[in-house]
Amino acid sequence: MDFEPRYTEEQQTFRTEVRDWLKDNVPDDLANPADSADTTYDDYLQYRALGRDLGEKGWLWPTAPTEYGGGGLTIDHAIVLDEELDEYSLSLPPYYDSGGRLGGASILVWGDDDQKERFLPPIFKGEVRTWQLLTEPNAGSDLAGVQISAVRDGDDYVINGQKIFVGSSHGAEQYWTITCTDPDGDRHQNLSWFIVPAETPGLTVVPMDLLIAGGEGGAGTGHKNTIFFDNVRVPASNLIGGENNGWQVATTHLELEHGSGGTIRRNRLVDRLFDYARELKRDGQPISKDPEVQELLVDVFVEAEISRLFGLRNYWMRHAHQKLAHEGPQSSYYRKTSGLRMGEAILKILGPYALTDDPKWDKSDSHMEVFQRSSIVALHPGGTAEIQKVIMSRRLGIGRQVREQAGRLA
């Protein structure tokens, strides 16, 4: 076994190239606030520009095929990029683009040639930002129960309804959405996915007032929106994967959303917490010297290590083409629920300091206060903690002789 990436000389040369490029191209003044909703429009534009620049080099989606604008690089190169970007607290893409990450991968599996040629290059080159539109007021955990309707009319589909918990701040250029194309059809046999350009008439975007929008770290998510569809007309050629075949497409989309991608990153919040605990004083000495606080810090460390190892294992499994089963949702479930426990531990460790982002007293650049809220909100997106256990149970074959297979990935 080998728990570390090993690099060839060629890859180390690549690292130097990436490092130099990033040094020249990442703006010095790029703000990375704890609550991504605080990202200004100016900063957002800088993130977008950086994304396009990365896209041009094939580094935005490094392992995507070159024929569709991706980088065509190996996983080892992707790791190098990931590690170097992490030095700037950046990820790929450097802005919220969940429809790009999941939609792009889904189109690669389910789109026809024409669609791949039309839709993938703009995504992989960072020219468009794509939001995913899944949840509806009456379809949360039960995604297969979406009710937004798409009705064929000539060469178009006409979409009506509402999606919630969408996107982030500052808009997007297109949406990747699942609709119901046969209200009377059998469950899982009546859904279809579309790419919807954001400028299509009939779309209204309204921000939601939430405890906090983000969750689970990663690229900033900004605020969330409700999007209303009022006779939104989309060409039939934007239907991906065929009419009423949407649940098949969803399995690819969801497989990735449910944590099967893995990660080689560790949770930076843990280091911030440790530093805070070494700095904050109680009864005149650093609280990190208090044995009870140490117990709590170790609890946090242990769970963060387990999270890290689950992410690492999934990263390896995915890239070594191992057959995935329960591992994706396990990682997601563990991260969500240990996040909640970590929030509680931080509250105990730091006392009320965990709850304030007051600039005079908070020594974490708001990260602790934000986490107190985001660890709650992070329980739900991409499938609630409960839904992860539902999927794990099916993949493990608990109570059933046949194990459910993981969704198809490219």
Add this chain to the structure above:
Amino acid sequence: MDFEPRYTEEQQTFRTEVRDWLKDNVPDDLANPADSADTTYDDYLQYRALGRDLGEKGWLWPTAPTEYGGGGLTIDHAIVLDEELDEYSLSLPPYYDSGGRLGGASILVWGDDDQKERFLPPIFKGEVRTWQLLTEPNAGSDLAGVQISAVRDGDDYVINGQKIFVGSSHGAEQYWTITCTDPDGDRHQNLSWFIVPAETPGLTVVPMDLLIAGGEGGAGTGHKNTIFFDNVRVPASNLIGGENNGWQVATTHLELEHGSGGTIRRNRLVDRLFDYARELKRDGQPISKDPEVQELLVDVFVEAEISRLFGLRNYWMRHAHQKLAHEGPQSSYYRKTSGLRMGEAILKILGPYALTDDPKWDKSDSHMEVFQRSSIVALHPGGTAEIQKVIMSRRLGIGRQVREQAGRLA
């Protein structure tokens, strides 16, 4: 509110009477081993004799009606009896007689006049020991799925099949059992209860080899048995509550089994643990002085207090004729699961001392070692922890507009 029993002068006089009587009648040499399976036959006979003596005074089942051999006393008198017996680590009855406790109460509700006259006085006077026979190899949590068959034949029923996890050591005089009287009938409409005299031909009792038999404290349970029924012939007049009406009878039986009875006792094991922790030394000082051990001891204390209060509340509710809903199974669920956590805490607190009953080193008269095993076994009898949550959910009306009612008690 008033969290303590208040006694009238008459009740205090009664206490004196009880105390004096117990002093004269409880044998000095009565052993009360941590693992009730260790109770010798001689001791068992002494317990039975004590039960009969108590029964003669109406103190064995103090609140049962006098017309059926009970004490006809008030709940306050019962509390006095309970408190005084507790001084001797005894309860009512002083031996395992679950079929007496639950069967007696069920017959009181569901038996006809003739049956009450025939069956209740021997129970309430302590003349017979009654075991309950519920679980079968294929019917554990799913009690309504019992398969042991009772077929009408003339004035008798003929019973065939198997019951497991029955009774205790040293036998019983009769059994209180639920059977299937209509294998093709609808669920919950095909069950019937019988009183079966133990000397009926065709019964075979075989001890089971278990991790430990007991659980949840209370009267010693000894070992458990499998009982085989081979054409066991029982008069139809022993059928309680009518043919195929057994699920109704079961609701009464189960209501009591699921913790609705309540208790005013606290868990003596907690005191034993505290004493042990004050005595056992590590690094030269009592482990109870170690702040981390103190944390664990407080955890145990907190949960024991909550258990005590749930038991107290249920005791009061039952005797003040308050309408019970989720309280019975809540108390049972909490006791079971906090017992498991308490077992873990004890393992951490005492180290390997928690695991040995070696007479040279163990300072708890085996109680800690027994609890390490019994806290596991106690999860299951009388409905698993999961089943308690099933019932709680129905009683609370989680996910349903109509709340399920509690079983009928006399």
Add this chain to the structure above:
Amino acid sequence: MDLSLTEQQELLKTTARDFMEREASKDILLELEETESGYSDELWQKASDIGWLGMLVPEQYGGSGSSLTDAAVVYEQMGAGPLSGPFFSSGVLGALTILEAGTEGQRQRYLPSIAVGREIAALALTEPDYGWGPDSVSMRAQPTDNGYVLSGTKLFVHDAASATTLITAVRARGHEGMTLMMVDANTPGVSTRLLSGFMGWVGEVTYDSVEVSADAVLGEPGSAWQPLQRAFQKAIPILCAYQVGGSQAVFDMTLEYSRTRIQFGNPIGRFQRVQDHIVNIINHLDAARWTTYEALWKLDSDRLTDNGVETSIHLAKAVTTEGYYQACNGAHEVHAGIGVMKDYGLTLHTQMSRTLYHYLGDPRFHRKRMAETLDF
């Protein structure tokens, strides 16, 4: 043994519940959340009129001299809102502190005004080196010819911004013990500032060479710790009752949601995982309720000399605070997306459960105290 409320308490409960429905509905509370004080003048006046601020003030000082259990019954309903504003700070903690620590003259000076809501007291005890133990106070008061000069910072002071009087804990030179000073919030040099974050109406108070007269000392200099502990003993179970009310409200809304939210063709409450969250909530709730009311019973039945009363109070505080926190977490798991929408109302409780988490000692603090009272 009788675990039911008295008729009088049932009436208090109904009245409080009606008041809350009428005057402090969810929409009103969502508006109040955006204010600096957490209350409106109108609401404050109405609550004062029905006597909520004078319940623990003895009759001779203009209050109703109710039992702690009586007050707890009302605070439980307030917690169900959760009603914001300095009710507890002034009417419970402030009033009890003055009653326990003040001279007869000070009682007469402050309690009648507090009882009718004309003055608002808040306890300024905690400092940047945060804690609730006897060593937590280090801010100094320098004696002058006719009084003291106070300088320093108090942090995480509940309802600091709305207080007219800040009961300020200091070390007065020449006295080893703690001293409480009655500091008018308008005194030159006193400034309060609300702290932002996932907490409500908790502030910083700075004292910049604040001059107070000698009679600002509550009781005798250096001797405030013991009476303050007595005030804490009585105040804590009422704060617990407030958290019990909050937990009950969280349970109620979650139970209702489990019945009405349909997913996969069923009310979500039919799924065992959802049930388990709700079962956990009611276990926390019931544990909180009965530990709280037992502590109140011990206090009201004058078991103050009984060692068990202290344990009971610590137990109640640890259990209710953990319980309210976990109840909110469980509710969020059941509600998923809708629960984090602010207008739904759950987050009012989530934030309140955090706001109160460390107030008067967090669960760890009270568990440590239990280790002492249990004599390990």
Add this chain to the structure above:
Amino acid sequence: MDLSLTEQQELLKTTARDFMEREASKDILLELEETESGYSDELWQKASDIGWLGMLVPEQYGGSGSSLTDAAVVYEQMGAGPLSGPFFSSGVLGALTILEAGTEGQRQRYLPSIAVGREIAALALTEPDYGWGPDSVSMRAQPTDNGYVLSGTKLFVHDAASATTLITAVRARGHEGMTLMMVDANTPGVSTRLLSGFMGWVGEVTYDSVEVSADAVLGEPGSAWQPLQRAFQKAIPILCAYQVGGSQAVFDMTLEYSRTRIQFGNPIGRFQRVQDHIVNIINHLDAARWTTYEALWKLDSDRLTDNGVETSIHLAKAVTTEGYYQACNGAHEVHAGIGVMKDYGLTLHTQMSRTLYHYLGDPRFHRKRMAETLDF
């Protein structure tokens, strides 16, 4: 990065699994549970023959000098039984202790015999004042003209009854540090006694004026603590792998039961509450597996000077020990009645998870060490 086993390791795994199925089936293990030693001569001989006792013994001393990961792969299969007997005590902990602490002569004297199972070593370190830290050993060795006299008691010694050599930790007069003595179990004055209870093959050893010669000292007097710690570092992840194997077996039997046990007309695994227990088990199992193998990888890739290796070892021990314990508890919840029937086999694991809970330091011990290595 490559998280797969090597071909060689896959072979070791298959061989070990086949051996277990053939020679240590559940019925055999249930019989062995009743024995004083936990093994039969036949089983011991066969396991020795396939080299299980010499894996960590270097080739020059008659072993195979395998990597720790290789050994762990085998111990994982042994843990799945769980196979009883002094395999770990002698072949891992005993061998490594002699290797790390012994002189060349002692290595040559003991290791070849241990590698073929002819001698059995057990570490007698813990005492009635139980612990695994540097201050836990207080038993004294009194120097004599040509050796030492040992008196005292060792408690909770694993496999004491089957050992031919008791590696006994003592304080030798004149030396501050700890000393290890190779004590032949047949020496007059040595007596071992099995402790009864919910643990397996853990005993008491009493030393009643036991005379040993000067060359019984392993290495140098007073200097055994450091080498023993190095032996612990290597031995612990192998014990972890054994517990991983146990957890895997518990998971497997519980998963299977969830498919075949029918209640309420369905396999019980269709009920979410049952699923949750099994999900918890696999979360514990996978956490245990990957923390263990990462620690092994760090050790095998010679990262001994890396501070992270210590943390990794403590992490693995804490996580696997907790994990095995919780896996058994979860399995009992799923199995209910049948799980506590001895012939079903689950209780073999339940008892083993308890037996190993405190061995080489319980989870609390290793968590405290982590607080040190993480430098809080």
